[in-house]
Amino acid sequence: MMEASKTVVVLREEKLYFDKVEAIPNPAFADENNLSNITIKWTLQSFETGKISIKIYNIAGEIVRHITGDLAAGSLQWDMKTDNGNYVSRGIYVCVIEGKNSEGYKDMKILKVGILGNNLEY
Numbered sequence: 001m002m003e004a005s006k007t008v009v010v011l012r013e014e015k016l017y018f019d020k021v022e023a024i025p026n027p028a029f030a031d032e033n034n035l036s037n038i039t040i041k042w043t044l045q046s047f048e049t050g051k052i053s054i055k056i057y058n059i060a061g062e063i064v065r066h067i068t069g070d071l072a073a074g075s076l077q078w079d080m081k082t083d084n085g086n087y088v089s090r091g092i093y094v095c096v097i098e099g100k101n102s103e104g105y106k107d108m109k110i111l112k113v114g115i116l117g118n119n120l121e122y
Helices: none
Strands: 016-024 038-042 052-059 063-070 073-079 093-103 106-116
Touching: 016 093, 016 106, 038 093, 038 106, 052 073, 063 073
Parallel strands: none
Antiparallel strands: 016 038, 038 073, 052 063, 052 093, 093 106
């Protein structure tokens, strides 16, 4: 007796929902007298609920900070600190912004952020 089987894979087209992603200010200027936050803002093509994850990498590719929040909020603050609470050095950082809406759709954007200033190595 022979048996036959068939596998069907259903692909659904990914839904992109990020419209615009930016960091304000960019570049940011910081020193020991002026330690402000960088606001990472996004706009969506339509109202979405879900979660957002922002992973911030240094130029060597090491993750320095991971921030999560609510997708519908439209922005998150980065205090220019690492996950360990230390201030980052001046330089270029890459932000990988990934959103996942309540239906499970994912979208990702990549953003470069520059930090200028003096004496940020604490």
